[in-house]
Amino acid sequence: METLIGSAAGVISTICWLPQTLRAWRTRQTADLSLPTNLMVFASIGLWLIYGLMLDAWPMVIANAIALVMVGSIITAKLKFG
């Protein structure tokens, strides 16, 4: 049961960034997004990725690598569109 909850949380915390990424690039409007929030989200995902690498927890590494790309893309949109 713990594994099921943890896995569901892992999957959702990975795919959750997709709608925001698509919205930012489709609308080219990012004024309402907080840059500090997105930079800290990026930093924390990067740290979870390193943590996963240290523990050889591959599902964690893969999930966080995918999330890192999407949040990186949101930050790129924010820096580009303001």
Next chain:
Amino acid sequence: METLIGSAAGVISTICWLPQTLRAWRTRQTADLSLPTNLMVFASIGLWLIYGLMLDAWPMVIANAIALVMVGSIITAKLKFG
């Protein structure tokens, strides 16, 4: 070292929501925020909280409870301001 990285990630994943929460309520502008992303972030934080409760991992419970309040507040702002 793993504990240090994990703790840093935990602290950042909690406080990261504060700037977006403050921005949403200060500017009352949330058009660029993706509702599905924020709902999924809320769901994943809720699941991590339940996971922490199941494992009696209190730092995880407290960090996710604080994050849940902030993301809940971002969602409330989004529903209110559109």
